[in-house]
Amino acid sequence: MTAPQKTRQVREGQRDAITLVVGAVVTLVSKVFEIDDPEAIGAMTTLLIIMCHRTVPDMAARK
Numbered sequence: 733m734t735a736p737q738k739t740r741q742v743r744e745g746q747r748d749a750i751t752l753v754v755g756a757v758v759t760l761v762s763k764v765f766e767i768d769d770p771e772a773i774g775a776m777t778t779l780l781i782i783m784c785h786r787t788v789p790d791m792a793a794r795k
Contacts, residue, residue, distance in 0.1 A: 750784045 733741075758777050767773060 747785075750781065754780045754784060 754777060757780060758773060761767070761776065762773050767776075
C-alpha cells in the first residue's frame with residue numbers, strides 16, 4: 733500500500749469515527765433536552781461535524 737493510499741484510508745476511518753460520535757452526541761443531547769425540531773437537530777449535527785473535521789486531524793497530527 734502506498735503512502736497516499738494509507739493516508740486516504742486513515743482519513744476515511746477518521747470520517748467514519750467522527751460521524752458515529754457526532755450521531756451519538758446529537759441523539760443524546762436531543763433526548764436529554766427534549767429537542768424535537770428536525771431543523772435544530774440538523775443544525776446541531778452540521779455544526780458538530782464541521783468542528784470535529786477541523787480539530788480531529790490537527791489533534792492527530794500533533795501525536
